[in-house]
Amino acid sequence: MRLLLPILLASSTAALAQIGPSYERPDTAVPPKFKGVTWRAATPSAHLSKGQWWTVFRDSRLNSLMAMATANNQQVKGAIARFDQARAAARMSRGDFYPSLSLPLTAETQRTSENMPSPFPLNGLHYLGPAFNAPLDFSWEIDLWGKLRRAAEGTRADAAAAADAMHNVLLGIQADVATNYFRLRTLDNEMRIVRSAVGLRGEALKIASARVQAGAGSDLEQAQAETEIASAEAEISALQAQRDQLENVLAILLGTSASNFRVPVSEGGIPGPPSVPAGVPSDLLERRPDISQAERVLHAATARIGVAKALFFPSVKMLGRGGFQSGDIDVLFEPSSLMWSLGPSINVPLFSGNKNRWNLTKAKAAHDEALANYRQAFIAALADVETSLSSIRNLGAQAATQGRARDSAEKAAQLARTRFEAGTSPYLDYIDANRTTLTMQRASAQIAGQRLVATVSLIKALGGGWDQRLPNEVPVTTPDPAARNLDQDKPGIFGRVKGWFTRN
Template sequence: MRTFLFLALTTAATAQVGPNYERPATASPPKFKGVTWRAANPSSHLPKGEWWKVFRDPKLNELETTATLNNQQLKAAIARFDQARATARISRGDFFPTLGSTLTAEQQRTSGNMPSAFPLHGLRYDGEALNALADFSWELDLWGKIRRSVESDRATAAGAADAVHNVLLGIQAEVASNYFQLRALDAEMRVVRQAVSWRGEALKIATARVKAGAGSELEQAQSETEVASAEAEISSLQAKRDQLENVLAILIGANAASFKLPVNGSDLRSPPSLPAGVPTDLLERRPDISQAERQLAAATAKIGVAKAMFFPSLKLSGNGGFQSGDIDILFEPTSLLWSLGPKLTIPIFSGNKNRFNLSRSKSIHDEALAGYRQAFLAAVADVETSLSQIRNYATQAGSQQRARTSAEKASSLAHTRYEAGTSPYLDVIEANRTALTIQRSSIQIAGQRNISTVNLIKAIGGGWDQAEPVTVPEVVPDPAARADLDKPGFFSRLFGRKS
């Protein structure tokens, strides 16, 4: 028996069925379209974990910090990570033996006609049966089933940590995008209010001209129309701003009824210039790609678990303790009993369950592999799209600035010619409308340039670096989530003491 156990332990330490995980090759682009890349440290151009600080906006910094602490989606993702980590630790416990104790006190009666190797002649036992037993069980990992299971659960836990960072990056990017949209609306409303102001002045002039007999009522009606339409546009922009403000409230975990973001009518800053690194290095920093890879590693290990089900399993089991019908002699040496020995289970027939389980595991692996490749392709497309937006918005902003300059000049000339009586008021209206439209378009493009920069940062994984240890961000705990820990326990309630 000693030789058998030695061989079993040796096998358990070395044998392991199933494929070992190898990272699949991906077709990394040598460069992106229309961009000349230069080599750089993947995290050198962004503050670690706080990429939004490149925009140098104190209010944005405040919102991002609050969202990281209070966002409910992030808290849920962290809770899922805690679940996965606990599952991995539970799996690790399968390496160790289990030991338990059973204490029973029963009143029993045996049958006088029970099957027996010798005649009972109606003898039976009628009385107490007391047991104080200890049970021992230890499954030897002969074929690596437990090791593969632990490997799978650890990869799943690592993927859950990546999912936390993916949710965090998405929340941070949403906060920044909605913030820049809201700031663009503030700048637009400032321009439209200015338009209402000078259109109101034009209305006063037109009214005075009518009273003096130098103007027509048509000019006055046209001026009133321009003022009213601009005022209506302010209300429309305010409704959009209120909606974005409510979205930001949700993102930072605040009550929308009490959250208020002060109006900032200043012009949007030009987006920061982001030097980029080698495409492959950048894409590897994305948490969704890392999560997909960890899911693939977990699925690969599960194949080993399924294959191990085809092989025999060996479990060392035993029990021992004291058994008696009288408590006075329960712990005497004569009441001692024990048993110890190996238990070998050989799968012979299971209705093809093991074969179909292996087939399912392989299909799950294939699905995870396709998901990993899809994540990589989506990452490349996201970077390409963001780079294209940044490039085209920059070109559009230059053209729009030239158009804005000429439109403002045309508006000024139209006013001068109208006041001199050489041009009709319709020319003033058209020039003002064109200037306002181009001014608003310039502001919208400025906002989109900042949003495109946010999208690029998100596409390359933000400030997250796969080479650094994966850490879960600290969040503000929800008192209700741990309320049960503050309640007095059973014994505290029983004896009137606080825990």
């Protein structure tokens, strides 16, 4: 008992040993800048979005789709549930630092041994009858080597990794919504172009028919005009089929039924992509949630090496038991029925079939795996940014040249139409010029959509937002009625009894 107070005082201080390596972020070879980038900003511009990155596109319909996806997407809800599990596990691990108390009430019939240890000869005496126990059990493990602290450190890192995984899922869903939305708008623009071409070809058909009736044209020209109209109308049907598929994909991302989901057709053209600050490569360490998640997993694996090492050392627990014990329930709570015991329990590991050694080897291997995954995540992130920047740069140059090709094709088509109407050029020249114009216009529309998609890819590669000082918040989702709160039991004796122990 004289040693009890010093042990308790020592266990309450931070001076106890802590086995195992402390986590430090590993060094990573970071290039000074992204290649081929002439514009970059280490700090964000004031006008850019700080959290809802999609608002830089200035599209109200996209904003509403993002709100629906955040509130209803089932993958996001699953990621939030996994984060709640990890956060609860981290809070559970903190309970290991505190003593545990329990009240194991028993009422049993027993027979004692005639040869049990006794200060006086039993001479065949034994007890056969009821035994009533009302003790209070006390247990407290003293964290001499930091095993509990390392375990708690690991669960906290797991919770942080789950939070990063949640935001990574959310960022992926948001990027998919934006990507498919811009692809859908590209199809709307293409269908608008093709419908306009159908109208122009309809006018050409009228001219060809009039020329046939006047005897100045041939039936071949009229048949060719009808073929061009049917071909363009078939293109519209093919584009509409692709649009329906994208609409169904968006419905899944938004967590709604595809049968009831519609995105109104956009009548306007496709705007140019906004400027996005690429920053510097080192920013990815704070921006990308997948890199942060990999680092948190590495932190947890490092902490678990300390847990595995602590198993080689003795563990000390303070055990106590006190209460009442009697063979007669009528005198169970009288002072004469009082019993108690108190003292330390020391467990010295001597032999375990090398389980502790292999457990440490396993923990170190898990750390090495997490380290490799962290480095791989950072390498992949750099490649994602480089790919997106290259796409934006090359698509910008392609859009400029494609624009010139479109303008010249439209000019040639106008000249061919004028010459055809004047009867100085065959209808075949007009058909070729019209086809080329339609191809150039659709190609320009596709490149404009690809530039928006490439911008979304760059934003995703950069981790979404630009202001990393903002806290990572759990997105607000629509509650699922089927996700019942199991704590809401029906009123009754069992519900009231359960309420007595809700704080344990």
